Amino acid sequence: MVGNEARHYPHILRKIIHDGNELGNHTSNHPKLSQLTEKEILACDESIEDVTGFRPVLLRPPGGHISDRLLTLSRKTGHILIMWTWDVDAKDWMKPGIRTIVRKIVDHVDPGDIIILHDGGGRRTQTVEALPLILSDLARRGYACVSVSELFSQTHLQNLKPQK
Incomplete structure:
Protein backbone atom coordinates (compact mmCIF):
# COMPACT_ATOMS: atom_id res chain seq x y z
CA MET A 1 0.00 0.00 0.00
CA VAL A 2 1.29 3.43 -0.94
CA GLY A 3 0.93 5.57 2.17
CA ASN A 4 -0.63 8.62 0.55
CA GLU A 5 -3.33 6.32 -0.91
CA ALA A 6 -4.01 4.88 2.53
CA ARG A 7 -5.21 8.26 3.75
CA HIS A 8 -7.45 8.73 0.69
CA TYR A 9 -9.13 5.31 0.93
CA PRO A 10 -9.32 4.35 4.62
CA HIS A 11 -12.49 2.30 4.09
CA ILE A 12 -10.64 0.07 1.61
CA LEU A 13 -7.75 -0.50 4.03
CA ARG A 14 -10.15 -1.43 6.80
CA LYS A 15 -11.90 -3.88 4.48
CA ILE A 16 -8.56 -5.42 3.45
CA ILE A 17 -7.69 -6.08 7.09
CA HIS A 18 -11.26 -7.12 8.02
CA ASP A 19 -11.29 -9.70 5.21
CA GLY A 20 -8.09 -11.28 6.56
CA ASN A 21 -5.74 -9.93 3.92
CA GLU A 22 -2.27 -8.56 4.45
CA LEU A 23 -1.01 -5.02 3.91
CA GLY A 24 2.58 -4.17 3.18
CA ASN A 25 4.51 -0.92 2.88
CA HIS A 26 5.09 0.38 -0.66
CA THR A 27 6.49 3.73 0.57
CA SER A 28 4.58 6.91 1.21
CA ASN A 29 4.79 8.49 -2.26
CA HIS A 30 6.30 5.80 -4.53
CA PRO A 31 9.64 7.59 -5.12
CA LYS A 32 12.52 6.46 -7.27
CA LEU A 33 15.02 4.32 -5.39
CA SER A 34 17.59 7.13 -5.29
CA GLN A 35 15.05 9.32 -3.45
CA LEU A 36 13.87 6.71 -0.95
CA THR A 37 14.46 7.70 2.65
CA GLU A 38 13.76 6.31 6.10
CA LYS A 39 11.16 9.05 6.52
CA GLU A 40 9.40 7.90 3.32
CA ILE A 41 9.15 4.32 4.62
CA LEU A 42 8.06 5.27 8.13
CA ALA A 43 5.46 7.74 6.83
CA CYS A 44 3.78 4.88 4.95
CA ASP A 45 3.79 2.74 8.11
CA GLU A 46 2.17 5.58 10.03
CA SER A 47 -0.50 6.14 7.38
CA ILE A 48 -1.46 2.46 7.41
CA GLU A 49 -1.33 2.20 11.19
CA ASP A 50 -3.41 5.35 11.70
CA VAL A 51 -6.21 3.85 9.60
CA THR A 52 -6.05 0.17 10.58
CA GLY A 53 -4.15 -0.09 13.87
CA PHE A 54 -1.83 -2.49 12.00
CA ARG A 55 1.83 -1.66 11.33
CA PRO A 56 3.17 -3.41 8.22
CA VAL A 57 6.27 -5.56 8.34
CA LEU A 58 6.65 -6.24 4.62
CA LEU A 59 8.20 -3.64 2.31
CA ARG A 60 8.08 -3.77 -1.48
CA PRO A 61 10.27 -1.11 -3.10
CA PRO A 62 8.85 0.86 -6.05
CA GLY A 63 9.86 -0.67 -9.34
CA GLY A 64 11.40 -3.64 -7.58
CA HIS A 65 14.72 -1.83 -7.35
CA ILE A 66 17.09 -2.93 -4.59
CA SER A 67 20.34 -1.45 -3.39
CA ASP A 68 22.65 -1.78 -0.40
CA ARG A 69 21.14 1.45 0.92
CA LEU A 70 17.63 -0.02 0.69
CA LEU A 71 18.73 -3.15 2.53
CA THR A 72 20.13 -0.93 5.29
CA LEU A 73 16.92 1.13 5.39
CA SER A 74 14.73 -1.95 5.57
CA ARG A 75 16.72 -3.35 8.47
CA LYS A 76 16.72 0.00 10.26
CA THR A 77 12.94 0.38 9.90
CA GLY A 78 12.23 -3.24 10.82
CA HIS A 79 10.89 -4.40 7.45
CA ILE A 80 11.28 -7.55 5.42
CA LEU A 81 11.84 -6.82 1.73
CA ILE A 82 9.42 -8.67 -0.51
CA MET A 83 9.45 -8.95 -4.28
CA TRP A 84 7.20 -10.54 -6.86
CA THR A 85 7.99 -13.40 -9.20
Missing part, protein backbone atom coordinates in the same frame (compact mmCIF):
# COMPACT_ATOMS: atom_id res chain seq x y z
CA TRP A 86 9.56 -11.64 -12.18
CA ASP A 87 8.18 -13.82 -14.97
CA VAL A 88 4.60 -13.51 -13.67
CA ASP A 89 4.54 -9.72 -14.07
CA ALA A 90 1.74 -8.79 -16.48
CA LYS A 91 2.95 -5.16 -16.49
CA ASP A 92 -0.69 -4.21 -16.06
CA TRP A 93 0.36 -0.65 -15.26
CA MET A 94 1.09 -0.30 -19.01
CA LYS A 95 -2.57 -1.20 -19.79
CA PRO A 96 -1.73 -3.97 -22.29
CA GLY A 97 -5.30 -5.27 -22.47
CA ILE A 98 -7.33 -7.66 -20.34
CA ARG A 99 -6.40 -10.81 -22.29
CA THR A 100 -2.70 -9.98 -22.12
CA ILE A 101 -2.87 -9.44 -18.36
CA VAL A 102 -4.69 -12.74 -17.85
CA ARG A 103 -2.46 -14.79 -20.16
CA LYS A 104 0.81 -13.39 -18.79
CA ILE A 105 -0.17 -14.55 -15.31
CA VAL A 106 -1.99 -17.83 -15.85
CA ASP A 107 0.45 -19.07 -18.49
CA HIS A 108 3.53 -18.41 -16.33
CA VAL A 109 2.47 -19.01 -12.72
CA ASP A 110 3.97 -21.81 -10.66
CA PRO A 111 3.25 -22.86 -7.06
CA GLY A 112 4.71 -20.35 -4.62
CA ASP A 113 4.85 -17.47 -7.10
CA ILE A 114 3.99 -13.96 -5.97
CA ILE A 115 1.81 -12.15 -8.50
CA ILE A 116 1.97 -8.39 -8.89
CA LEU A 117 -0.97 -6.27 -10.05
CA HIS A 118 -1.47 -2.53 -9.64
CA ASP A 119 -4.35 -0.47 -8.35
CA GLY A 120 -2.82 3.00 -8.51
CA GLY A 121 -1.38 5.34 -11.10
CA GLY A 122 -4.50 5.99 -13.13
CA ARG A 123 -7.51 4.04 -14.29
CA ARG A 124 -7.08 0.34 -13.68
CA THR A 125 -10.20 -1.00 -15.39
CA GLN A 126 -8.17 -3.58 -17.33
CA THR A 127 -6.65 -4.94 -14.13
CA VAL A 128 -10.01 -4.93 -12.35
CA GLU A 129 -11.65 -6.82 -15.21
CA ALA A 130 -8.75 -9.26 -15.56
CA LEU A 131 -8.59 -10.22 -11.89
CA PRO A 132 -11.78 -12.36 -11.68
CA LEU A 133 -10.68 -14.19 -14.84
CA ILE A 134 -7.23 -14.82 -13.35
CA LEU A 135 -8.63 -16.02 -10.03
CA SER A 136 -11.17 -18.29 -11.72
CA ASP A 137 -8.55 -19.84 -14.00
CA LEU A 138 -6.10 -20.37 -11.15
CA ALA A 139 -8.81 -21.94 -8.97
CA ARG A 140 -9.68 -24.36 -11.79
CA ARG A 141 -6.01 -25.35 -11.86
CA GLY A 142 -6.03 -26.02 -8.12
CA TYR A 143 -4.27 -22.88 -6.95
CA ALA A 144 -5.26 -21.04 -3.79
CA CYS A 145 -4.36 -17.44 -3.00
CA VAL A 146 -2.64 -16.89 0.33
CA SER A 147 -0.94 -13.95 1.99
CA VAL A 148 2.79 -13.50 1.66
CA SER A 149 3.22 -14.38 5.34
CA GLU A 150 1.20 -17.58 4.88
CA LEU A 151 3.19 -18.46 1.80
CA PHE A 152 6.48 -18.14 3.61
CA SER A 153 5.38 -19.82 6.82
CA GLN A 154 3.86 -22.81 5.03
CA THR A 155 6.16 -23.29 2.08
CA HIS A 156 9.44 -21.53 1.61
CA LEU A 157 10.66 -21.26 5.16
CA GLN A 158 10.16 -24.99 5.67
CA ASN A 159 12.08 -25.69 2.47
CA LEU A 160 14.94 -23.43 3.50
CA LYS A 161 15.76 -25.43 6.61
CA PRO A 162 19.04 -27.32 6.31
CA GLN A 163 18.59 -30.98 5.44
CA LYS A 164 20.12 -33.50 7.86
